[in-house]
Amino acid sequence: MTKLDIPRKTVYRLSLYQRGLQWLKANGTQTVSSVALARAAGVKPTQLRKDLAYFGQFGTRGLGYSVESLSQKLTEVLGTARLQPVILLGAGNLGTALLGYYNGFAKEGFEIVAAFDAVQGMRLTSGRKQPVLPVSALAGYVREHGIKMAILAVPATAAQEVVNIVVAAGIQAILNFAPLILQVPEHVVVNNVDLAIELENLSYFIR
Amino acid sequence: MTKLDIPRKTVYRLSLYQRGLQWLKANGTQTVSSVALARAAGVKPTQLRKDLAYFGQFGTRGLGYSVESLSQKLTEVLGTARLQPVILLGAGNLGTALLGYYNGFAKEGFEIVAAFDAVQGMRLTSGRKQPVLPVSALAGYVREHGIKMAILAVPATAAQEVVNIVVAAGIQAILNFAPLILQVPEHVVVNNVDLAIELENLSYFIR
């Protein structure tokens, strides 16, 4: 079974399970059933079991799952065992906000190590630990530090251009906040977070 | 065909098509084919046509779709014809950021009319047009102004409690940024935006 045979939705739910497990661990719970953990993740128990089955057998029949060892296994599968350096592209309104937000994420396995912006030394310079560098330094930085992940928070008009630069420099995954569909090569993964569309989508459901 | 027979994913893509159409309209383009519009939305042309087929026939064979009239139709279907008042729950780090971000959204059909926080008069008071009200005023405000949509940006520990209040007061749709699965009645729609999980998910795909 290769990584590509595993449904993206399954991988996504793994993170939900992981969160449930963290919560249980903090509570001192040792063991959890698929029913209980599935409820915390908002899915059906059979789905949770099927999801885990892609990666192996982690439970004990009649008993459930060990919170500690399942969460360890998920960490391994998800690749969050080591702290992952991430760069922030765009230090405007949204970018600044995200920086503040993600600064609390070291415990989740990610650290924003630098920000880049067309305008150097933006708002966020003061009181932040990350430097705000010019776009001209982007390709070099990514290559030199072997950065694999980027958060994209530039205006839609600049997005594709910036993406081309980081992709050429070796970026493998992009969390995209810009409201457009990015064109990237096969081997680059993009997750889109589109706040305007989420709101618009909700408005369909209110009568 | 009732609203519930239409796949959520289809509704979601409608917003992507709408965005493509806006872009074409701004460019002065009159007509667009399913191939071209689908590319802008990052989907296959047949999917776009199937999606539209849920709502009717809007194209002209041999020619394509009228940019103007299709976008008008989507506005109608999505329910974004009128400006929709939205409340922001939580005026902390992320909440403040979202407020700044969504302030640019009046053109998209949404307006944040008030923010609520446990701590009154938070950071964002100065320079913002929206009042920051205490949670005690929440239920009354929602009922009085007939608010239907809320953006939830409070800590996970407070989230369910706040949701219970707004749901009881009549809220119908929630854009949830808090990292947990909310328990809500059938008739309330929740869209989750989980930034930590999006990053974690990406880390699975980098080798």
Next chain:
DNA sequence: AATTGTGAATTGATTCACAGCT
């Protein structure tokens, strides 16, 4: 000639039902 609209075929995801362990 070009392009939509759509039934049929396919692919993918979820849920069921129960065998297999502890």
Next chain:
DNA sequence: AGCTGTGAATCAATTCACAATT
């Protein structure tokens, strides 16, 4: 007795293939 693991069945979404229309 309780709960996982999983093949089979079901349900849902996507894509194909082509007839219909301008």
